[in-house]
Amino acid sequence: xxxxxxxxxxxxxxxxxxxxxxxxxxxxxxxxxxxxxxxxxxxxxxxxxxxxxxxxxxxxxxxxxxxxxxxxxxxxxxxxxxxxxxxxxxxxxxxxxxxxxxxxxxxxxxxxxxxxxxxxxxxxxxxxxxxxxxxxxxxxxxxxxxxxxxxxxxxxxxxxxxxxxxxxxxxxxxxxxxxxxxxxxxxxxxxxxxxxxxxxxxxxxxxxxxxxxxxxxxxxxxxxxxxxxxxxxxxxxxxxxxxxxxxxxxxxxxxxxxxxxxxxxxxxxxxxxxxxxxxxxxxxxxxxxxxxxxxxxxxxxxxxxxxxxxxxxxxxxxxxxxxxxxxxxxxx
Amino acid sequence: xxxxxxxxxxxxxxxxxxxxxxxxxxxxxxxxxxxxxxxxxxxxxxxxxxxxxxxxxxxxxxxxxxxxxxxxxxxxxxxxxxxxxxxxxxxxxxxxxxxxxxxxxxxxxxxxxxxxxxxxxxxxxxxxxxxxxxxxxxxxxxxxxxxxxxxxxxxxxxxxxxxxxxxxxxxxxxxxxxxxxxxxxxxxxxxxxxxxxxxxxxxxxxxxxxxxxxxxxxxxxxxxxxxxxxxxxxxxxxxxxxxxxxxxxxxxxxxxxxxxxxxxxxxxxxxxxxxxxxxxxxxxxxxxxxxxxxxxxxxxxxxxxxxxxxxxxxxxxxxxxxxxxxxxxxxx
Numbered sequence: 001x002x003x004x005x006x007x008x009x010x011x012x013x014x015x016x017x018x019x020x021x022x023x024x025x026x027x028x029x030x031x032x033x034x035x036x037x038x039x040x041x042x043x044x045x046x047x048x049x050x051x052x053x054x055x056x057x058x059x060x061x062x063x064x065x066x067x068x069x070x071x072x073x074x075x076x077x078x079x080x081x082x083x084x085x086x087x088x089x090x091x092x093x094x095x096x097x098x099x100x101x102x103x104x105x106x107x108x109x110x111x112x113x114x115x116x117x118x119x120x121x122x123x124x125x126x127x128x129x130x131x132x133x134x135x136x137x138x139x140x141x142x143x144x145x146x147x148x149x150x151x152x153x154x155x156x157x158x159x160x161x162x163x164x165x166x167x168x169x170x171x172x173x174x175x176x177x178x179x180x181x182x183x184x185x186x187x188x189x190x191x192x193x194x195x196x197x198x199x200x201x202x203x204x205x206x207x208x209x210x211x212x213x214x215x216x217x218x219x220x221x222x223x224x225x226x227x228x229x230x231x232x233x234x235x236x237x238x239x240x241x242x243x244x245x246x247x248x249x250x251x252x253x254x255x256x257x258x259x260x261x262x263x264x265x266x267x268x269x270x271x272x273x274x275x276x277x278x279x280x281x282x283x284x285x286x287x288x289x290x291x292x293x294x295x296x297x298x299x300x301x302x303x304x305x306x307x308x309x310x311x312x313x314x315x316x317x318x319x320x321x322x323x324x325x326x327x328x329x330x331x332x
Numbered sequence: 333x334x335x336x337x338x339x340x341x342x343x344x345x346x347x348x349x350x351x352x353x354x355x356x357x358x359x360x361x362x363x364x365x366x367x368x369x370x371x372x373x374x375x376x377x378x379x380x381x382x383x384x385x386x387x388x389x390x391x392x393x394x395x396x397x398x399x400x401x402x403x404x405x406x407x408x409x410x411x412x413x414x415x416x417x418x419x420x421x422x423x424x425x426x427x428x429x430x431x432x433x434x435x436x437x438x439x440x441x442x443x444x445x446x447x448x449x450x451x452x453x454x455x456x457x458x459x460x461x462x463x464x465x466x467x468x469x470x471x472x473x474x475x476x477x478x479x480x481x482x483x484x485x486x487x488x489x490x491x492x493x494x495x496x497x498x499x500x501x502x503x504x505x506x507x508x509x510x511x512x513x514x515x516x517x518x519x520x521x522x523x524x525x526x527x528x529x530x531x532x533x534x535x536x537x538x539x540x541x542x543x544x545x546x547x548x549x550x551x552x553x554x555x556x557x558x559x560x561x562x563x564x565x566x567x568x569x570x571x572x573x574x575x576x577x578x579x580x581x582x583x584x585x586x587x588x589x590x591x592x593x594x595x596x597x598x599x600x601x602x603x604x605x606x607x608x609x610x611x612x613x614x615x616x617x618x619x620x621x622x623x624x625x626x627x628x629x630x631x632x633x634x635x636x637x638x639x640x641x642x643x644x645x646x647x648x649x650x651x652x653x654x655x656x657x658x659x660x661x662x663x664x
């Protein structure tokens with residue numbers, strides 16, 4: 001009896017904010033495995049802001065998803081059939097099978113994990129978002145003890161790790177998030193020193209009050225006016241790891257950086273990066289993150305949607321900031 | 333008989349482009365030397381774009397020149413009297429005496445030079461502008477053999493060295509300058525591979541044609557639309573040492589950076605710097621530059637004004653880009 005695989009494919013490219021019409025559900029039997037191939041049942045799918053960029057035709061980090069293709073995405077699951085000697089049935093694996101219930105692979109890009117932590121964690125704090133936080137903060141932000149680190153989207157999968165890594169380095173960690181619930185979570189559950197609600201009418205004043213010694217590292221996930229506010233608080237020799245611009249992903253006009261001269265006279269380093277540029281740093285980052293999560297030094301929260309058909313709605317919610325912590329779709 | 337010292341002092345702060353009314357000439361006898369002091373007759377005064385920033389009250393790199401104070405500036409000259417055992421009459425010295433004919437110092441910040449090269453060179457290619465080029469290009473720009481380096485204000489004191497340093501590193505060096513005379517000088521006399529006239533109506537197309545493999549390092553001296561054009565040509569992992577924004581120094585409204593998203597998806601590093609941040613690098617930079625100038629590997633040109641009273645007009649000319657190479661005021 002053939003296994004039926006439900007997939008979400010890109011049906012059309014969005015103009016502005018995406019909607020359900022941009023996706024198409026398809027069901028097809030899983031093909032027979034060839035020699036060297038592995039069949040994985042995906043248990044969890046990761047939803048991340050970068051996916052919005054891949055829906056555009058325009059040049060972004062990487063090639064766009066082609067019309068009609070399965071939406072890309074990180075997945076974690078279990079090997080349920082194998083014609084590849086490197087993988088056995090029952091192995092827990094992380095891969096990039098995208099928005100579908102099953103995936104077939106020749107083993108390339110498939111990584112076995114020990115499974116000591118819940119599988120979803122390998123898509124979050126001990127996965128791509130965690131490594132993004134680690135590389136962006138430690139390698140580009142280079143925070144020193146006693147400095148102030150500000151991170152936007154602080155309740156998200158990356159931002160929540162950034163602030164905790166900053167605390168581990170002896171820094172003051174200040175988050176920016178949308179709404180009281182998220183800000184409370186960031187301070188109470190994650191241990192940030194402060195969190196400022198960017199929706200507040202006195203946001204700029206509150207940010208100033210939360211950063212009495214200015215800002216040394218601005219880990220930027222959001223862009224737009226929130227970024228402007230943090231940049232204006234930057235100290236001389238401040239660093240800006242530019243990780244994301246989620247406020248801009250659905251914008252049809254680019255948002256400019258208002259004050260280039262300040263970058264000069266404050267001698268700011270602003271550097272765009274993506275985590276796949278630095279594959280050499282992944283092993284160390286994953287080892288550290290895995291240990292710190294196991295020791296409870298890094299905590300995480302997940303917002304969980306159920307079933308592959310729920311992925312588009314969960315994705316829209318994440319782009320609107322409705323998730324707290326990592327947005328996951330549970331498939332099993 | 334007292335020596336009379338002619339000085340140019342800041343009389344008022346400019347709104348927009350400065351004019352003669354912002355300066356005041358003063359003549360006063362040189363004071364009697366105290367123990368430990370040195371009297372220097374300045375032979376040459378350096379005029380540089382950063383001085384415009386110091387005329388403003390607004391925060392810049394450093395403290396502004398106070399109203400009524402002598403305008404700041406690098407000088408080179410000769411010790412003509414000394415009550416400091418570290419300096420003898422006849423010593424050639426580089427200092428920061430500003431816009432005046434004589435200076436008294438306790439020796440701090442005064443640096444003896446061997447005088448093998450003309451004194452003005454220690455204010456140019458083997459001085460602050462040369463070290464600025466060296467640190468900005470080599471330490472922040474990190475050019476690799478075969479890469480393309482673009483530098484704006486290419487006929488200026490810093491830009492002219494940047495392109496030649498790029499050639500020494502095995503790069504393609506492309507200058508941007510205003511007018512055919514400067515562009516010809518940059519290519520024929522300095523050995524750049526190409527130079528594009530930013531005043532040309534087809535500037536953007538010409539820049540594109542001059543950088544067929546894109547741009548890896550944009551050494552930025554100018555800002556504004558010229559910078560936009562180069563940024564749009566940047567390759568993935570491009571570096572932007574942000575050295576100056578001379579097009580903006582007289583602007584009353586800041587000019588924004590139009591496309592922050594491109595910095596992210598191209599993973600650009602944009603870093604503001606000033607040469608005094610890295611004093612530890614000066615000895616190596618000066619040793620290299622001095623050798624390369626002596627060997628003819630780095631060439632330079634000077635635009636020379638005569639007499640301290642001519643400094644303001646020469647300064648206005650430099651801000652308008654009328655100089656070719658280093659703008660010097662000869663005082664002796």
